[in-house]
Amino acid sequence: GESVGLHLPTLSVQEGDNSIINCAYSNSASDYFIWYKQESGKGPQFIIDIRSNMDKRQGQRVTVLLNKTVKHLSLQIAATQPGDSAVYFCAENSPNDYKLSFGAGTTVTVRA
Amino acid sequence: KAGVTQTPRYLIKTRGQQVTLSCSPISGHRSVSWYQQTPGQGLQFLFEYFSETQRNKGNFPGRFSGRQFSNSRSEMNVSTLELGDSALYLCASSHDRVNYGYTFGSGTRLTVV
Numbered sequence: 001g002e003s004v005g006l007h008l009p010t011l012s013v014q015e016g017d018n019s020i021i022n023c024a025y026s027n028s029a030s031d032y033f034i035w036y037k038q039e040s041g042k043g044p045q046f047i048i049d050i051r052s053n054m055d056k057r058q059g060q061r062v063t064v065l066l067n068k069t070v071k072h073l074s075l076q077i078a079a080t081q082p083g084d085s086a087v088y089f090c091a092e093n094s095p096n097d098y099k100l101s102f103g104a105g106t107t108v109t110v111r112a
Numbered sequence: 113k114a115g116v117t118q119t120p121r122y123l124i125k126t127r128g129q130q131v132t133l134s135c136s137p138i139s140g141h142r143s144v145s146w147y148q149q150t151p152g153q154g155l156q157f158l159f160e161y162f163s164e165t166q167r168n169k170g171n172f173p174g175r176f177s178g179r180q181f182s183n184s185r186s187e188m189n190v191s192t193l194e195l196g197d198s199a200l201y202l203c204a205s206s207h208d209r210v211n212y213g214y215t216f217g218s219g220t221r222l223t224v225v
Contacts, residue, residue, distance in 0.1 A: 032211045043116075043202050043216035044155075051211070089155065093210040098168040099145060100210055102155040 010107045019077040023090030023103045028071065030092035034100065035064060035075045038087045047075070047088075077108075085110045114139065116205050116217035124223045130191040133220045137184050137205030141213065144186040146178060149200040149219070158201075161186055162208065193224045 013019045025033070031052040036044035050057045050064045050073075057064050063076040073090050087107050091100040117136040125131050137144050146158040157170040161180035178188040184205075190197055200221050206214040 034214070036216075041218070043218045046215065049211070091155075098143070098160040098162070098210065099157040099170070100155075100204075100214070101157070104154055 007104065008106065009104065010109070012109045012111060013080050014111050015080060015082060017080055019075075019080045019084070019108060021075045021077075021088050021090075021106045021108065023073040023075075025071050025073060025090070025092045025101075025103070027092060027094055027101065028068075029094040030101075031095055032093040033064070033066060033073055034091045034093075035062075035073075036089045036091060037084075038089065038105075044089060080108075080110050082110050082112065084108060116203055116215055118201075118203050118217040118220050120220060121218065122221045122223075124225060125193050127193055127195060127224055129193050130189060131193060131222060132187050132189050133201055133203075133222070135186045135188075135203030135205070135217060137186070137203075138213070138215055141205035141207055141215075142184050143206045143208055144180055144184065145204045145206075146186070146188050147202045147204065148172075149202055150198075155202070158188065190222075195224050198222060198224045 007022050034049045035047040037047050038044045048059045048062050048064050050066050055066050061078045065074045087105045089105045090103040093100050119134045143162045145160040147155050149155045159178050160168045164180045175191045180186045200219045202219045204216045206212050
């Protein structure tokens with residue numbers, strides 16, 4: 001599968017392979033994290049979330065990993081499909097802070 | 113269940129004009145937040161309202177303002193538009209806090225000419 005160790009703005013992946021998208025967050029007080037998918041002309045769509053008392057959470061074809069020691073978040077997409085082509089954002093939230101802080105986004109392109 | 117509805121979807125304005133954007137949250141959601149999305153700055157938080165009270169504000173000039181009505185619908189206003197205000201303006205609603213049902217609308221694409 002395709003993976004990136006550091007955040008890169010783009011990721012090209014072969015259909016059927018696994019994808020890994022990385023994100024570094026800045027606020028050590030953040031205790032809630034979300035991954036969003038944004039397709040052209042649409043708003044961000046919720047994929048999966050994780051709270052700081054967990055280090056892994058799985059959904060349908062997606063897994064989020066959280067490493068609080070190095071303030072790193074990753075999204076793994078299994079068996080990537082053409083419909084997974086989009087921009088992916090990570091976002092963080094800290095207690096009593098009524099907003100999300102977003103990462104720069106990674107554009108994923110799936111090759112047939 | 114209807115999602116977050118933003119109107120209008122597209123808007124073209126001239127520099128110096130003002131604009132008002134509208135957001136209707138998911139039924140039952142009392143928190144509404146606004147974000148600006150541009151290619152250069154990404155997604156930036158503007159402000160958040162809950163039960164007609166602003167609870168948080170981002171680092172934007174005073175030309176950007178908002179309000180929330182008793183039915184939880186929200187509007188944001190930008191006065192004296194600048195070219196740099198061209199962006200996708202996104203609204204998100206939730207029951208109360210971010211970690212409880214936070215859902216985005218499709219946005220309003222504002223172009224300032």
